[in-house]
Amino acid sequence: MAIIRASCPDCGDVELTSRDVTVRVNSSTNEGSYAFQCPECQLAVSKAAEPRIIDLLVSSGVELFVWTVPAELMEERTGPPICYDDLLQFHYQLQQETWFDQVTETAINPDLVLGSEEL
Numbered sequence: 001m002a003i004i005r006a007s008c009p010d011c012g013d014v015e016l017t018s019r020d021v022t023v024r025v026n027s028s029t030n031e032g033s034y035a036f037q038c039p040e041c042q043l044a045v046s047k048a049a050e051p052r053i054i055d056l057l058v059s060s061g062v063e064l065f066v067w068t069v070p071a072e073l074m075e076e077r078t079g080p081p082i083c084y085d086d087l088l089q090f091h092y093q094l095q096q097e098t099w100f101d102q103v104t105e106t107a108i109n110p111d112l113v114l115g116s117e118e119l
C-alpha cells in the first residue's frame with residue numbers, strides 16, 4: 001500500500017495510506033479534489049487538485065469518486081427568492097386538510113396566492 005504525504009493546515013505534513021484518502025472529480029468540469037482525515041488532529045481536510053495529482057493518487061490506489069452537478073442547479077429560476085413569510089405561509093398551509101390540493105392548484109396557476117387571506 002502506497003504511503004501518501006499530505007499537509008494538514010494545523011499539523012503540517014502527515015503520512016497517510018491510499019485507504020485514508022479519497023479523490024472526487026466533477027464530471028462536468030473535470031475539477032478534482034482529494035480529502036482525508038488528519039491522523040494527528042482528526043480534522044477533515046479537503047484540497048483542490050490538478051489532474052496530474054488526481055492521476056497520481058488514483059494510480060497509487062486511492063479510490064476515485066466521479067460526481068455530477070445535481071440537475072436542480074442547472075434549472076432556470078424565475079420569481080423572487082422565498083422569504084420568511086413564504087415559509088410561515090407554507091407551514092400554515094400544511095396544517096390544512098386540503099394543503100395538497102391547494103399546492104397543486106398553485107403549481108398549475110402560479111398567479112394564485114394561497115392562504116394569505118386566511119392568515
Ligand SMILES: [Zn+2]
Pocket residue numbers: 008009010011012038039040041042043
Ligand atoms: Zn491535523
